[in-house]
Amino acid sequence: MxxxxxxxxxxxxxxxxxxxxxxxxxxxxMGKKVLLVDLDAQANLTTSVGISPKEDLNISDALLDNCKITDVIKWVNGVDIAYSGHSLISRENAVAHSVAGAAKLRSILKKVKEKYDFVIIDCPPSLGIYTVNALIASDKVYIPMVAEPFAWNGLDKMLETIDIIVEEELNPKLELGGLFFTNHSKNAQTILGKTIVQEAQQQLGDKVMKTSIRTNVALHECLVMNQDVFSYAPDSNGAKDYKELTEEIINS
Ligand SMILES: Nc1ncnc2c1ncn2[C@@H]1O[C@H](COP(=O)(O)OP(=O)(O)O)[C@@H](O)[C@H]1O
Ligand SMILES: [Mg+2]
Structure with a gap:
């Protein structure tokens, strides 16, 4: 599972x-079977693997029972992706007010979960209905963070949301997998950057992951080249850092 x-x-x-x-x-x-889920109306993940966000159907149709989840999953370069589209934004209320509401993603993922080793969900930049759906469907949550001004804004609220989901038994097994720093070389040596890393370690202890992702142009370029960083630039720091981070995730 x-x-x-x-x-x-x-x-x-x-x-x-x-x-x-x-x-x-x-x-x-690493030989694992993977499903990526794009829950962001901006559909950047969808676009980055070469799927148009203007497809007739998308993940919101599966959440609203307009179609099956398998109707919005495509195989791209060795992974499956449940793709997003711009209609997610106008359907937030409809998803929120549907019968299964915030638990719907968990319910539709159950139908395909046994086919995969990992399902990874890309969330929108908010704590709205799609992110809450992701948290209720998840075993672990990982928080990427950039060590720059205002990095902590919203983090307390996010940790509080995770606590509520666990305590209210919406998903009692949900765990914070870890927080990791991204785009890191730029700010790592500044006093502010170091302070933010220290603050994270003080608040979250060993939940701050050992691997940080360095700033690396290959990670930026591969998104627009419709390639993943391992095929686009296998020897880049981006590929090395994400491989190390992934090993940490698997072993935690
Ligand atoms: N380690 C990195 N080095 C260089 N550019 C990065 C790195 N990580 C992300 N980026 C770039 O930063 C921008 C924001 O990243 P993105 O993954 O879209 O963030 P989010 O999904 O949180 O909005 C993108 O243009 C991406 O290419
Ligand atoms: Mg995004």
Missing amino acids: AKVLSIVNAKGGVAKTTSTQSIGFALKE
Whole structure:
């Protein structure tokens, strides 16, 4: 049965999509069967694997029972992806007010989970209905963070949301897998960067992961080249760092 991991941060631009894609393809390189789920209306993950966000159907149709989840899954370069589309944004209320509401993703994933070793969910930059659906469907949540001003904004709220989901038994087995720093070389040596890393370690202890992802242009370029970093630039720091991070995730 697949392990379900969510990549969550209410801030945009912290490498949620880059991390979902790179961890997913690192797992594929290790021989694992992977399903990526794009829950962001911006559909960056969907676009990055070469699928148009203008497809007739997308993951929101599966959440609203307009279709089966298998109707919105495509195989791309060795991984499956349940793709997103722009209609996710206008359907937030409909999903929230549907009978299964925040538990719907967990319910539809159950139908395909046994086919995979890992399901990885890319979340939108908010704590709205799609992110809550992801958290209820997940075994573990991973938080990418950039060590820059205001990095902590929203983090307390996010940790509180995880606690509520566990305590209210919406998903009692949900665990914080870890927090990792991304796009890191730029800020790692600044006083502010070091302070933010220290603050994270003080608050979260060993939940701060050992691997940080360095700033690496290959990670930026591969997203627009419709390739993963392991095929685009296998010897890059981006490929090395995400492989190491993925090993840490598997072994934790
Ligand atoms: N380690 C990195 N080095 C260089 N660029 C990065 C790195 N991680 C992410 N990026 C770039 O930063 C931008 C934001 O990343 P993205 O994954 O889209 O963030 P999010 O999904 O959290 O909004 C993208 O342009 C991406 O290519
Ligand atoms: Mg994104």
